[in-house]
Amino acid sequence: MTTIIDYLERYKRDSPKKIFIQTESQSLTFEDTYNKVSKICTILNQFPEKSIISIMFDNSTEFVLSYLGIIKSGRIAHIIPPSISKKNFLKQIESCNPEIILTLNKFINEFKYVKNEVNVIDFYEFQKQNSSHKENQVSDIASLIYTSGTTSSPKGVPIKHSNIIFTTQNIVNVLGYNNLDIDVIPLSLSHSFGLGCLHTSLCVGSTIILHRNTMNILDILNSIKENNATTFAAVPATLTSLVNNFPEKFVEKCNGLRLIVTNSTKVPKDTIHKILHLLPNTKFATYYGLTEASRSTFMIFSENDNKEESIGKSAPDVEIKIEKEKSESKKGEIWIRGKNVIENYWNSEFAEKFVEGWLKTGDLGFLDEDGFLYLTGRKDHIINVGGEKVNPEEIENIVKMLDSIEDVIAMGIEHPLFGQVVKLLVKKVDNKEIKSSEIIAHCKQNLERFKVPMEVEFVSDFPRTEHGKVIRFMLQEKNYGNS
């Protein structure tokens, strides 16, 4: 079975002294990376074959070494974003029951309360443990990432080595990555977009300039110039902020880039036009995908006129169809089939999402006469905050913990930078008082940052069916979402 470790072995052999990863504080050659990964692999041999090892790191060499070490050892890397809420952290741990959680001391302090249940250990302490050499059977599954479900439980997405290899080859072929590339990546490696970029660089043997996050946009621009970067991957919000606030710096620092790539959150039309105008010689691309079906389409804006609203054509050997409720309708649910699509969710939950190899995405859209795909919304009420999927029910359940709340609805409202943010409509219990700041403070305590509402509006009641169920789409139509 081919895995990404085969790529690492190739470049350790062919270009051992070439820099593979550079962060603000550290750089590792392919040889350094291979040696450190091999060490971690041998320490992991104390755990059963094909078992689950969780990792919780921000973007760092520790993330990359742990992730590759787990994969080399044939075990499964369960990736936990450090921004996770305590509640979801516990749900994930309960769902996949890892042998150990590898992290850094700065994160251990925040999760002290679970320490007795699971072995949470600092990366550098772990490296002092005994190692043993043995041949392991390799799990088909490389990694496990949880995403927001349409119920209150997150969905575990088991990604096989075959999914990764197929998707990575498609990225390389469509976007032309090669071993001369220098890739600036400020995206979280805990998400499919960032992790896919890591796989791509490893596949072609290019150099990654890894940034912790997109917070310091100007540092990233300087890094692009100073490192003579050739590719830059960023979420639409980062690109929009750059071209709107720093157009001259953007041109000055990015004119050497051959490729800018972004992801499936709809890119504002204005941002596309500005990038194409400011950097006419740079390829600008986006893709559509889910953690469950990574890079299902590719769209190269600079090569397709008048298709800015589209998220592209299906990736090589990936099928996309629109499942319409009425045959005369143009729109319907987007279904995807291909080797990039997972076979099932963790513990075989949510089996209804798969039909004969097709994944029902829950996204709504249509295909035009040239085969370009367009996104129009969601079949359910999932909110997309800057590319992060948010289930409104999860927020509502948290808010309902407060005594003064009789009922609450969370909904997505438009936001210029993040595409959508969360707004709450709140019905208070009669004769009880609560301030919006108190509700937001409660959300901050119990939810990930991107799920925290930006706006709270108090209402007297919601439109309901005769059975008392709130009719959500009527709330959008009532323009609550545009206030």
Add this chain to the structure above:
Amino acid sequence: MEIENEIKKIFLGVFANLNDENFDWNAKQEDYSNWDSFAHLELMTDIEAKFNIKISPEDALSIRTALDLSKLVQSRI
């Protein structure tokens, strides 16, 4: 002193895990596990509203610590 207290209050409001004991004026963005772009936007809008000032995108991006923010506010009022 009053400005500093208000800024500290805003930090404790934005970052639910901060309290009087662990709040550090010199702690950098990378020392926080939860100072992301959402938190940053909230910090800036809270500060703008509290002190009735406008923070430019360039200034916003130069803020790396609570102390940076305090200096910026003091230079504006």
